[in-house]
Amino acid sequence: MKIKAGIIGGAGYTGGELIRLLLNHPDVDFSFIHSRSNAGKPLYSVHQDLLGDTDLIFTNDLTPVQNGNLDVLFLCLGHGESRKFLSENTVAEHTKIIDLANDFRLTAQSTIGKRNFVYGLPEINREAIQSAHDIANPGCFATAIQLGLLPLAKAGLLEEVYTTGITGSTGAGQSLSSTAHFSWRANNIQAYKTLTHQHLGEIAQSLMQVSPPNGREQQLNFVPWRGDFTRGIFISSTVHCERSYEELIRLYKDFYKDQLFTMVSDVPIFLKQVVNTNKCVVQLEKVGTKLVVHSITDNLLKGACGQAVQNMNLVFGLNEAAGLKLKATGF
Incomplete structure (x- = not known):
């Protein structure tokens, strides 16, 4: 029997990407997508690439959420909105929740009512995810940074880290703003939230989780950039690291040897290797x-919807890669 899945907040970039994945997932029956602003409209009126793929309609009716018709509910809401939604609305007790916002990622903020959210980074929390009821999906920058640093943290080789990262415009959401507009982004880059990005807390939490006992919290200096893609x-x-390159390569490859979506390259990497895939x-x-x-x-994908589906697969005992055999664009 297929898993009955639904989405709250399906009009944005993450909602659209998640719709595409669920429509093509071999083990999912996807039939519910909630959007107050687009209720009554077909999905393809917002996500125009879906024309011919589905006749589903956005709805503002929460009855399927309340009466238990769903096995899993994805929350694709703005940061802070997931907790508000769960406070104001009833979700059937047996329905599992996967939240793509940052509301429940930190251990100190991971509960609401009887629900307790497990941090959904499979590379370190696979067993906990498999036995979890509700999942807090990691942030996009947080996922990429953590997967780069976790092997060093586990080996006790991290102290102070200096990180820069550049992200595409879809990371800013679909709402129009001056820095999301094409005429601003084109041929342009900008640093933002220097040393204060909202993902720093969850990164520090994961690094400490894998660090040796009595390890001290690492100092992460992060400068994110807006890119023109x-x-x-x-x-x-x-x-700073005294270990040889050969030792470090072995360390990384051993750490990720059993991971389906995270791999170590021996040659220089470039962004198009992973775009349209769930890989890191x-x-x-x-x-x-x-x-x-x-x-x-x-x-x-690995920074949001792909990882959310990966977590769903683990929670429901499916093939971890189900619905995620995606190919990079290449050119």
């Missing part, structure tokens, strides 16, 4: 005692 994240993290690719470069870790993801 639509999707993808490229991260470069610099640390990591590459190391070392000069003297300075190690640079590059990591790349698609912000809408």
Whole structure:
């Protein structure tokens, strides 16, 4: 029997990407998508690439959420809106929730009512995810940065980290703003939220989770950049490290040897390798005692919807890669 899935907040970039994945998932029956602003309209009126793929209609009726018709409910709402939605609306007790906002990612904020959200980074929390009822999906920058640094943290090799990362315009959401407008983004880049990005807390939490006992919290200095492209994240993290390049490569490949979607490259990486996939690719470069870790993801897939589906697969005991055999665009 297929899993009955629904989405709250389906009009944005993440909602649209998640719709595409669920419509093509072999084990999912996707028939409910909520949007107050688009209720009554066909999905393809907003996500025009879906013309001919589905005749589903956006709805403002929450009855399927309340009466238990859904096995899993994805929340594709703005940050802070998921907690508000769950406070104001009844979701059937058996329905599992996967939240794509940042409302429940930190351990201290992971509960609401009887629900307790598990942080959904499969590379370190696979067993907890498999036995979880509700999942807090990691942030896009957080996913790329963590996957670049986790092996070092586990080996006790992290102290102070200097990270830069550039992301595509889809990371800013679909609402029009001056810095999301094409005429502003084209041939332009800009640093933003320097050293204060909202993902820093969840990154620190995961690094401490895998660090040796009595390890101290690492200092992460992160400067994010807005890029003049639509999707993808490229991260470069610099640390002091005395280990040889050969030792570090072995460390990384051992850490990720059993992971389906995170892999280590021996040659320079580039963004198009991962765009339109659920992959994270990591590459190391070392000069003297300075190690640079590059990591790349698609912000809408491994950084959001792809990872959400990966978590759904784990929660329901499906093939972890089901619905995620996606190919990079290449050109």
